[in-house]
Amino acid sequence: MIRLVPNHASKIKRRDKVGFTFDGLRLEGRRGESLAAALLQAGHLNLRTAPFGDAPARGAFCHMGICQECAVRIEGRTVEACRTELTDGLVVERVS
Amino acid sequence: MSYDIAIIGGGIMGCATALRLAEGGMHPIVLDQGDLGQGASGVNAGTLSLQIKRVQLMPYALRGHDLWAQMGDAVGFHKSGGYTLAFNAREAELLTERQTLKAEAGAPIEFVSNAQLRRAAPNLTQNVVAASYCAEDGYANSSLTGQYYRGRLQDAGIAYRTHSPVTAIDKTTAFELATPQGTVRAKRLLLAAGAWLKPVAAMLGVDLPVQARVNTVSVTERMPPLMSSVIGHATGLLTMKQKANGTVLIGGGWQGRGTPQDGRGTVASDTLRPNLALAQYAVPSLGSARVLRSWTGFEANVPDFYPLAGALPHVAGAYVLGCVRGGYTIGPYISRLMGDFILGQEPELPLFDPGRAYTKEPT
Amino acid sequence: MSGDYDVAIVGAGPAGGNAALAAAQHGLRVLLLDEQPAAGGQVWRAKSSAILAAPATEESTAGTSLRNRLAQSSVTHLSGARVWQMSQDDGWKLEVLQGGSSETYTAKKLVLATGAREYVQPVPGWTTPGVIGLAGATALFKQNLRAPGQRTVVCGTGPLVFYVASEIRRLGGTVAAVITPNARMDWACATPALLHRPALLARGALWVADLKLAGVPIYWQHAVTGVDGDTEVTAVEFAPLSHDWTPEASRVVIRADSLCLGNGLIPQIEAAQMLGVPLTHDAHLGGWVPRAAPDGVTDVAGLYLCGDGAGIRGAEAAVHQGTLTGLRIAADMGFDTSTARDSSRALWARAARFGRAMTALSIPRAGLARLSKDDTVVCRCEGITKAGITQEITHGAGSCNAVKSGLRAGMGPCGGKFCQTAVAQIICTETGQDVAQVAPPTARPPLCPVPLDAAAGAFDYHALPIPKPAPL
Numbered sequence: 001m002i003r004l005v006p007n008h009a010s011k012i013k014r015r016d017k018v019g020f021t022f023d024g025l026r027l028e029g030r031r032g033e034s035l036a037a038a039l040l041q042a043g044h045l046n047l048r049t050a051p052f053g054d055a056p057a058r059g060a061f062c063h064m065g066i067c068q069e070c071a072v073r074i075e076g077r078t079v080e081a082c083r084t085e086l087t088d089g090l091v092v093e094r095v096s
Numbered sequence: 097m098s099y100d101i102a103i104i105g106g107g108i109m110g111c112a113t114a115l116r117l118a119e120g121g122m123h124p125i126v127l128d129q130g131d132l133g134q135g136a137s138g139v140n141a142g143t144l145s146l147q148i149k150r151v152q153l154m155p156y157a158l159r160g161h162d163l164w165a166q167m168g169d170a171v172g173f174h175k176s177g178g179y180t181l182a183f184n185a186r187e188a189e190l191l192t193e194r195q196t197l198k199a200e201a202g203a204p205i206e207f208v209s210n211a212q213l214r215r216a217a218p219n220l221t222q223n224v225v226a227a228s229y230c231a232e233d234g235y236a237n238s239s240l241t242g243q244y245y246r247g248r249l250q251d252a253g254i255a256y257r258t259h260s261p262v263t264a265i266d267k268t269t270a271f272e273l274a275t276p277q278g279t280v281r282a283k284r285l286l287l288a289a290g291a292w293l294k295p296v297a298a299m300l301g302v303d304l305p306v307q308a309r310v311n312t313v314s315v316t317e318r319m320p321p322l323m324s325s326v327i328g329h330a331t332g333l334l335t336m337k338q339k340a341n342g343t344v345l346i347g348g349g350w351q352g353r354g355t356p357q358d359g360r361g362t363v364a365s366d367t368l369r370p371n372l373a374l375a376q377y378a379v380p381s382l383g384s385a386r387v388l389r390s391w392t393g394f395e396a397n398v399p400d401f402y403p404l405a406g407a408l409p410h411v412a413g414a415y416v417l418g419c420v421r422g423g424y425t426i427g428p429y430i431s432r433l434m435g436d437f438i439l440g441q442e443p444e445l446p447l448f449d450p451g452r453a454y455t456k457e458p459t
Numbered sequence: 460m461s462g463d464y465d466v467a468i469v470g471a472g473p474a475g476g477n478a479a480l481a482a483a484q485h486g487l488r489v490l491l492l493d494e495q496p497a498a499g500g501q502v503w504r505a506k507s508s509a510i511l512a513a514p515a516t517e518e519s520t521a522g523t524s525l526r527n528r529l530a531q532s533s534v535t536h537l538s539g540a541r542v543w544q545m546s547q548d549d550g551w552k553l554e555v556l557q558g559g560s561s562e563t564y565t566a567k568k569l570v571l572a573t574g575a576r577e578y579v580q581p582v583p584g585w586t587t588p589g590v591i592g593l594a595g596a597t598a599l600f601k602q603n604l605r606a607p608g609q610r611t612v613v614c615g616t617g618p619l620v621f622y623v624a625s626e627i628r629r630l631g632g633t634v635a636a637v638i639t640p641n642a643r644m645d646w647a648c649a650t651p652a653l654l655h656r657p658a659l660l661a662r663g664a665l666w667v668a669d670l671k672l673a674g675v676p677i678y679w680q681h682a683v684t685g686v687d688g689d690t691e692v693t694a695v696e697f698a699p700l701s702h703d704w705t706p707e708a709s710r711v712v713i714r715a716d717s718l719c720l721g722n723g724l725i726p727q728i729e730a731a732q733m734l735g736v737p738l739t740h741d742a743h744l745g746g747w748v749p750r751a752a753p754d755g756v757t758d759v760a761g762l763y764l765c766g767d768g769a770g771i772r773g774a775e776a777a778v779h780q781g782t783l784t785g786l787r788i789a790a791d792m793g794f795d796t797s798t799a800r801d802s803s804r805a806l807w808a809r810a811a812r813f814g815r816a817m818t819a820l821s822i823p824r825a826g827l828a829r830l831s832k833d834d835t836v837v838c839r840c841e842g843i844t845k846a847g848i849t850q851e852i853t854h855g856a857g858s859c860n861a862v863k864s865g866l867r868a869g870m871g872p873c874g875g876k877f878c879q880t881a882v883a884q885i886i887c888t889e890t891g892q893d894v895a896q897v898a899p900p901t902a903r904p905p906l907c908p909v910p911l912d913a914a915a916g917a918f919d920y921h922a923l924p925i926p927k928p929a930p931l
């Protein structure tokens with residue numbers, strides 16, 4: 001099929017895969033990408049439970065560090081997954 | 097239309113006095129330059145603590161606490177009890193001296209052992225050398241002040257106007273108040289303009305020696321349970337509580353910048369940082385909490401730090417209420433006394449004559 | 460306290476980056492701060508270190524050029540540096556979060572070049588994971604070169620909606636549909652402005668032609684009305700709009716696992732607001748904007764503003780306003796820059812006219828508010844619905860501040876950055892006021908959440924400057 005906008009997916013070279021955990025689940029992502037992107041790629045969009053309401057699942061929304069919807073816990077601290085670089089062995093938990 | 101009394105200032109003092117006056121049969125109107133309860137009454141730390149009240153004001157604070165308990169959920173009232181902590185020998189001395197006098201003035205304050213403290217508040221630092229406890233202490237949610245009193249004024253059929261700054265006052269047979277929305281006429285006048293009392297009194301040619309402090313408050317995001325009581329410091333320079341929603345509110349009267357005349361107070365990092373350090377020192381695990389917001393509010397005082405509550409000197413029919421230290425706690429009660437006074441009734445406890453000399457303790 | 464600079468610039472996008480370069484050219488000591496890992500701002504956001512190689516795009520090329528020029532200049536650029544508080548004494552003092560700790564920097568002049576964020580009209584289900592901002596999607600593309608899902612609906616106003624759809628296709632994703640509230644006629648009205656920028660016109664035409672060729676349906680004058688799915692997006696529902704963007708009764712449902720949704724950009728004004736810059740309302744600039752001259756000068760001495768944070772005029776205008784601001788600061792510090800400023804100002808004026816025309820495509824129309832239903836969450840952080848806000852307003856809360864105090868709408872972790880435009884809109888609907896009469900809530904520090912221990916800094920208890928206690 002003719003495409004005016006080419007598909008570049010195969011032309012993108014990514015760094016090596018590293019392992020990390022999300023709430024105990026072992027996942028893989030690319031070293032250096034944003035944790036939000038790694039979780040998205042691993043099929044985990046539902047990152048947290050909002051503290052109220054009947055439709056409480058939440059995931060990354062603004063991807064620019066503002067909305068705080070991607071908040072996760074790393075080493076006992078709340079951080080924005082969209083502003084966290086994936087490193088080898090990162091232990092990520094949901095905010096409770 | 098002419099009102100029995102116009103009240104300048106829709107903070108806790110103005111609104112609560114209006115309610116008392118309406119109970120007594122008067123038709124008041126409340127005017128505020130902004131929304132109701134957006135001044136000190138809406139941004140304060142919400143601590144209802146007998147341990148930080150002035151000894152002379154204790155009877156007022158005790159009765160104030162009863163009124164807060166009656167207001168209950170609508171103002172986010174919680175009687176959580178409160179601890180006041182000393183972290184070294186000098187502070188311990190200060191704590192003993194101050195809390196003893198407050199206990200003698202009627203506050204049910206006791207000194208507690210370290211073992212008792214650990215059991216009740218396990219997340220506190222190990223560095224406490226002395227502590228006092230008051231079961232009557234607690235807090236309310238000052239953000240709800242505006243919403244609460246708006247509802248009460250509406251229910252009582254009391255007129256109020258928001259975004260109506262009073263810009264000039266004319267005294268003929270009655271008071272004529274100029275606002276951008278037109279002139280308001282009233283037989284009497286109550287000045288309840290908080291930190292703005294000085295310019296408002298000046299509209300009547302009266303000089304009140306009112307100064308403003310710029311107190312700082314901060315709040316964290318929701319945290320797992322860290323403390324169940326109000327936590328204070330022997331010097332009074334820390335008040336802290338964790339709300340039911342998990343957020344932790346940190347105050348203590350550290351000074352930001354700005355003046356009420358500029359309309360804006362700003363947080364100063366050189367005072368914010370030690371305020372937060374003190375909080376972290378008291379509850380170390382608070383260190384990992386994220387601070388979401390810090391703000392300031394203007395708290396008015398006169399040189400002797402006692403209230404202005406009574407007739408405005410030199411102007412017949414005019415009254416003033418403000419400059420109450422711990423004015424959120426005491427506000428609902430002292431406003432009743434003020435209302436009774438304006439209604440011509442003998443108040444249950446004495447008021448504080450605005451015409452006094454401010455150099456000595458009132459008797 | 461670290462380093463005393465002539466100029467501190469918050470934001471290393473096209474505006475801040477070029478302001479830094481212009482000021483540094485005149486020998487000024489410039490500190491450029493940005494929370495991102497590299498310079499570039501939103502439009503030229505840099506690729507993450509996870510990307511070893513990828514085909515260049517117009518944005519990536521422009522970003523690389525800015526980063527190279529900064530690297531070769533005398534500008535001190537701190538990346539990963541989040542400014543959370545600013546104050547003015549003799550000069551400016553900035554508190555900056557870097558990693559886990561906070562540092563203080565001082566400078567004689569301060570430039571705010573904080574750019575924009577986006578407005579997303581709340582619709583039922585917009586909080587479902589898998590729904591992301593339309594502009595936010597571009598951040599995901601540029602930084603991580605990932606598509607938002609396997610099958611994405613893209614909905615929004617202006618050119619961004621076509622750019623996002625085309626980027627998804629470039630990254631190997633599938634676009635289920637493109638939905639835009641704009642009518643073809645809106646674009647016809649913008650054509651005179653576009654004719655001055657033939658390259659952009661050509662780029663846009665290519666995006667649309669590619670979507671057509673690929674058989675991606677484009678729904679003009681439509682908007683997303685709801686999202687299905689509890690913990691993930693399963694389908695997206697949309698409807699045709701009337702001329703004023705009121706949704707009509709009929710509904711179309713399309714299967715998708717992700718949705719990019721946006722209604723235009725709004726300036727990030729909080730920093731300027733905190734420092735006392737007066738605000739004005741101009742829908743053609745994205746709503747409330749801090750008052751600033753084309754050369755960045757504000758009513759606050761020593762404070763300058765440039766780029767989309769001073770009004771949405773787009774990346775090219777941001778470049779020129781940045782340069783102009785840097786030159787103006789150099790002039791204010793004693794250098795003759797008048798000739799260079801004249802040419803920058805002319806370039807800025809042209810670009811700004813185009814930017815305004817593009818922003819006009821996103822100005823919310825009256826019917827847009829109807830996309831939010833009574834039980835739609837408006838304040839995401841605190842879970843406050845439109846009905847709750849409406850009730851608070853009918854009970855007498857007539858301002859954003861009053862709604863915030865009474866309901867906590869805007870008191871959560873994002874600080875109201877994603878709900879206050881909608882709150883103001885509801886106030887307008889309920890009280891009949893014009894948007895220009897409903898001021899945003901008071902801005903308070905910190906500009907972003909700050910760990911308490913970082914804000915407090917390392918301390919020795921016994922050295923804390925604890926004041927004298929209050930009278931007994």
Ligand SMILES: Cc1cc2nc3c(=O)[nH]c(=O)nc-3n(C[C@H](O)[C@@H](O)[C@H](O)COP(=O)(O)OP(=O)(O)OC[C@H]3O[C@@H](n4cnc5c(N)ncnc54)[C@H](O)[C@@H]3O)c2cc1C
Binds near residue numbers: 470476494724
């Ligand atoms: C998410 C997003 C994506 C966009 N994508 C495009 C696009 O692809 N094409 C296009 O033409 N336009 C795009 N825009 C519009 C954009 O506003 C551009 O016009 C352009 O980036 C504006 O340049 P600027 O320098 O004014 O601001 P920006 O480029 O936004 O730069 C502002 C910078 O300030 C930084 N910053 C803000 N606050 C702080 C703080 N407190 N501390 C430290 N750093 C801070 C930010 O990290 C950012 O890098 C986008 C906007 C957004 C919000």
Ligand SMILES: Cc1cc2nc3c(=O)[nH]c(=O)nc-3n(C[C@H](O)[C@H](O)[C@H](O)COP(=O)(O)OP(=O)(O)OC[C@H]3O[C@@H](n4cnc5c(N)ncnc54)[C@H](O)[C@@H]3O)c2cc1C
Binds near residue numbers: 130393
């Ligand atoms: C940050 C802070 C923390 C505090 N913490 C506590 C605490 O924890 N516990 C406690 O008990 N007390 C506390 N206080 C003290 C307490 O908040 C005040 O004493 C009390 O709220 C004062 O109420 P008020 O009605 O006199 O003043 P305000 O609430 O300030 O009301 C005055 C009103 O007058 C209005 N006004 C002014 N000029 C005009 C004009 N010309 N025309 C129309 N309207 C006008 C203003 O808009 C304002 O709404 C704190 C104070 C501050 C500032």
Ligand code: FES
Binds near residue numbers: 067
């Ligand atoms: S997605 Fe909004 S802060 Fe990360």
